[in-house]
Amino acid sequence: MKVEHQIRAFEQLLKSYDGVMPLHRHLFAYFKQNKQMGSSDRRWATRYIYSYFRLGKALADVETLKRLAVADFLCNETSSLIIANFLPDFEAQINLALADKIDLVKQNFPNFNLSQVFSFDANLSDDVDRSAFLPSFFIQPDLFIQVKSTHIQVVINQLQANGIITKEIGDTTLALPNGTKLEQVLTDPRLYQIQDLSSQKTGAYFEPNKYDYWWDTCAASGGKSLLLHSLEPNIELLVSDIRENSLNNLQERFQLAGLKKYHLKAMDLLQNNDQILHHYEFDGILLDAPCSGSGTWGRTPEMLYFFEQYKIENYVKLQKGIAANVIKYLKKDRPLIYMTCSVFKAENEDVVTYLTNNFDLKLEKMELIKGYNSKADSMFVARLIKE
Numbered sequence: 578m579k580v581e582h583q584i585r586a587f588e589q590l591l592k593s594y595d596g597v598m599p600l601h602r603h604l605f606a607y608f609k610q611n612k613q614m615g616s617s618d619r620r621w622a623t624r625y626i627y628s629y630f631r632l633g634k635a636l637a638d639v640e641t642l643k644r645l646a647v648a649d650f651l652c653n654e655t656s657s658l659i660i661a662n663f664l665p666d667f668e669a670q671i672n673l674a675l676a677d678k679i680d681l682v683k684q685n686f687p688n689f690n691l692s693q694v695f696s697f698d699a700n701l702s703d704d705v706d707r708s709a710f711l712p713s714f715f716i717q718p719d720l721f722i723q724v725k726s727t728h729i730q731v732v733i734n735q736l737q738a739n740g741i742i743t744k745e746i747g748d749t750t751l752a753l754p755n756g757t758k759l760e761q762v763l764t765d766p767r768l769y770q771i772q773d774l775s776s777q778k779t780g781a782y783f784e785p786n787k788y789d790y791w792w793d794t795c796a797a798s799g800g801k802s803l804l805l806h807s808l809e810p811n812i813e814l815l816v817s818d819i820r821e822n823s824l825n826n827l828q829e830r831f832q833l834a835g836l837k838k839y840h841l842k843a844m845d846l847l848q849n850n851d852q853i854l855h856h857y858e859f860d861g862i863l864l865d866a867p868c869s870g871s872g873t874w875g876r877t878p879e880m881l882y883f884f885e886q887y888k889i890e891n892y893v894k895l896q897k898g899i900a901a902n903v904i905k906y907l908k909k910d911r912p913l914i915y916m917t918c919s920v921f922k923a924e925n926e927d928v929v930t931y932l933t934n935n936f937d938l939k940l941e942k943m944e945l946i947k948g949y950n951s952k953a954d955s956m957f958v959a960r961l962i963k964e
């Protein structure tokens with residue numbers, strides 16, 4: 578395929594995308610509309626546009642296609658027509674270690690500044706290691722699944738029989754290459770749950786007791802509820818979310834996992850819900866809050882390019898507002914588990930400080946679970962006890 582053809586396909590795709598919808602959804606719609614693009618065209622256009630956004634705001638003054646060549650060089654271990662055409666001297670270096678590739682780019686583009694890849698540096702939680710976090714955007718994260726320890730060997734066998742490189746992480750977690758089509762390989766969907774590694778690690782903060790009644794306040798399709806249930810199968814749950822359709826998905830997942838003891842309510846937790854909830858008292862509350870998602874931008878690198886700073890404050894208002902409305906339904910001495918998939922201090926440690934300063938809550942422990950060294954997302958979790 579000629580490079581001109583790939584360039585045209587990339588430029589048209591880039592022009593068509595405004596950052597409003599997630600890039601993977603845009604690509605799905607775009608390829609559906611552009612049926613003349615064959616599978617190879619689609620694959621290259623996808624690789625190029627993801628590489629392009631992984632560069633964030635770095636080298637903004639460099640011409641688009643040259644910038645794409647730098648991005649594609651940093652993000653891939655195989656060459657491309659774009660690299661061969663626009664950075665021919667780099668082509669032979671495609672298999673260098675990432676740190677060496679970054680050095681090579683710096684030597685050739687003195688304006689290259691890693692901190693412009695993620696241009697919200699000043700907002701990061703304190704213990705993010707910038708020197709590991711920033712280059713992590715050039716590496717595609719893995720796909721993680723949680724599997725019951727009793728089934729893990731069956732699952733590994735099925736994956737390996739299909740030639741899928743499988744990394745075992747602990748007794749119940751597997752890391753797989755991103756894009757693995759699990760439903761085509763694993764015949765029984767009850768055997769596994771897709772859940773990021775850091776998300777799985779938040780479970781260590783839940784500490785439920787047998788027969789507890791917990792509330793998953795922002796349940797979406799139920800990832801954290803399923804994690805809680807895997808830790809304590811006797812638990813009873815109230816699950817809620819403002820989005821009714823996400824709760825439909827949750828019901829399917831609960832059925833597959835055999836989670837039966839639950840009640841479901843679609844609720845806007847910024848409103849007063851006393852009419853519905855006045856008699857409720859929970860042994861634990863999960864608040865997996867709506868957030869910027871900045872800990873997951875390795876999977877959605879378009880956000881490095883399109884996210885706007887002012888949005889952080891909007892999320893903080895949501896987080897504080899929802900927390901303020903749910904705490905009163907928590908029993909004394911029991912935990913509120915506050916979580917985000919953000920790496921921003923304002924959404925994490927600062928919200929915790931707000932909660933301990935304004936409510937009868939004491940911080941037991943908190944952590945920014947760093948995924949950037951494990952090809953995973955980063956998450957924040959805090960365990961706060963009602964006094």
Ligand SMILES: C[S@@+](CC[C@H](N)C(=O)[O-])C[C@H]1O[C@@H](n2cnc3c(N)ncnc32)[C@H](O)[C@@H]1O
Nearest residue numbers: 795796797800801818819845846847865866867
């Ligand atoms: C980070 S997601 C939750 C992910 C989920 N817990 C999981 O593990 O898959 C945050 C959720 O908060 C919900 N949400 C946003 N605003 C809300 C509100 N005002 N009241 C209730 N839920 C809200 C969103 O619909 C979204 O599903």
